[in-house]
Amino acid sequence: MIVFITGAFVHHSCWxxxxxxxxxxxxxxxxxxxxxxxxxxxxxxxxxPNSTIAGMRLATLVDHYDRIVxxxxxxxxxxxxxxxxxxxxxxxxxxxGSCGVAIHPVPPQGIFTLKFSFLKAGWGALGFFTSTxxxxxxxxxxxxxxxxxxxxxxxxxxxxYRFAIPESKLVVRDTITKAAFINFENxxxxxxxxxxxxxxxxxxxxxxxxxxxxxxxxxxxxxxxFEGRNHFVLGQPTWKEDAGFVAEWIRKHKK
Numbered sequence: 139m140i141v142f143i144t145g146a147f148v149h150h151s152c153w154x155x156x157x158x159x160x161x162x163x164x165x166x167x168x169x170x171x172x173x174x175x176x177x178x179x180x181x182x183x184x185x186x187p188n189s190t191i192a193g194m195r196l197a198t199l200v201d202h203y204d205r206i207v208x209x210x211x212x213x214x215x216x217x218x219x220x221x222x223x224x225x226x227x228x229x230x231x232x233x234x235g236s237c238g239v240a241i242h243p244v245p246p247q248g249i250f251t252l253k254f255s256f257l258k259a260g261w262g263a264l265g266f267f268t269s270t271x272x273x274x275x276x277x278x279x280x281x282x283x284x285x286x287x288x289x290x291x292x293x294x295x296x297x298x299y300r301f302a303i304p305e306s307k308l309v310v311r312d313t314i315t316k317a318a319f320i321n322f323e324n325x326x327x328x329x330x331x332x333x334x335x336x337x338x339x340x341x342x343x344x345x346x347x348x349x350x351x352x353x354x355x356x357x358x359x360x361x362x363x364f365e366g367r368n369h370f371v372l373g374q375p376t377w378k379e380d381a382g383f384v385a386e387w388i389r390k391h392k393k
Contacts, residue, residue: 139210140388142169143203145220145244146263146309147276147285148301149179152219152372159381165215170206172199179303186304187272196221196312200228207234215388219372220244220340221309223331224318230326236393237328239384242340242371244313245348246320255338259284259369265307273304284339285370297373322351328358328391330384334367358391 140160142153153169160167174190175182182188203225207214216235218226223243230238263274276284278298286294312318329352333345342363349361364371364380371380 139212139214140165140167141203141207141210141214141216142167143216143218143222143225144169144172145218145222147303147305149182149303150175151179152301155377156217156372156381159378160385163385168206170203173202175303179301180299182303183275186275188304189271189273191304192271192273192306192308194306194309196309196315196317199309200225200317203229204232204234212236213393215239215392217241217384218243220369221313224313227320227329228318230329231320231324233327235327237330237388237391238326239330239332239387240348241332241380241384242334242337242345242367242369243331243348244318244340245344246351247314247316247318249344249347249351250314251341251344251347253341253343256341256344259339260310263305263307263310265310268307270307270311274307274310275304276302278302285368287338287368288336288366289368289370289374297370301373320351323354325355326352326357326359327393328360330360330362330387330391332361332371332380332384333363334369334371335363335365337367337369337371339369360387362387 144150150171157167213236216238219241223240226238333342352359
């Protein structure tokens with residue numbers, strides 16, 4: 139079983155093609171939505187500002203996926219993107235998962251950068267000086283910079299209306315608090331961290347720094363950087379190449 143864990147700002151259907159790919163490889167899959175995000179993307183956008191979504195916290199999310207994983211008959215492979223990748227790391231820290239893949243993950247507490255693209259892409263979502271009682275909905279202009287930079291405008295627009303949904307500012311803020319703490323020296327199940335050279339939201343330098351923190355864990359921790367990948371890596375034309383690499387890595391490391 140592979141459990142796909144969605145990141146912030148996007149609908150869990152972003153995993154649909156990945157799920158089909160891995161099911162063809164022989165893995166049962168699931169991509170459980172975040173609590174309060176069970177409806178379709180358009181319905182969720184029309185619900186903005188959404189107080190239920192606005193109130194979500196990172197710790198609640200991690201516990202949500204913890205329960206899902208523990209209820210499965212066997213330890214699953216965990217694959218997450220962005221904040222979903224951070225959740226993979228936090229679940230592995232709890233001893234859950236047979237192995238984990240963190241795709242362009244939001245880094246754990248203490249790993250930060252002042253790189254302009256990172257600050258520009260994430261500032262609005264942090265929502266400083268705005269009410270946390272209201273959800274945050276990424277504008278199309280921000281989407282083009284933070285997620286789909288470098289892609290054809292029509293493709294960017296289609297992706298926005300297909301996947302973009304409201305988000306909790308609190309969840310985003312929680313990623314720089316102790317809710318996102320990782321003890322990097324603890325043993326863990328095999329972990330793969332990937333990055334993209336053109337990702338504005340999570341620059342590759344953050345993913346490399348994340349990977350290097352695990353050097354004292356005495357556990358399998360691998361890193362792979364991909365050229366030309368932005369933060370919409372799951373839906374770029376190159377997604378099958380990425381999925382194929384992940385599938386091969388899982389075959390080698392799944393317990």
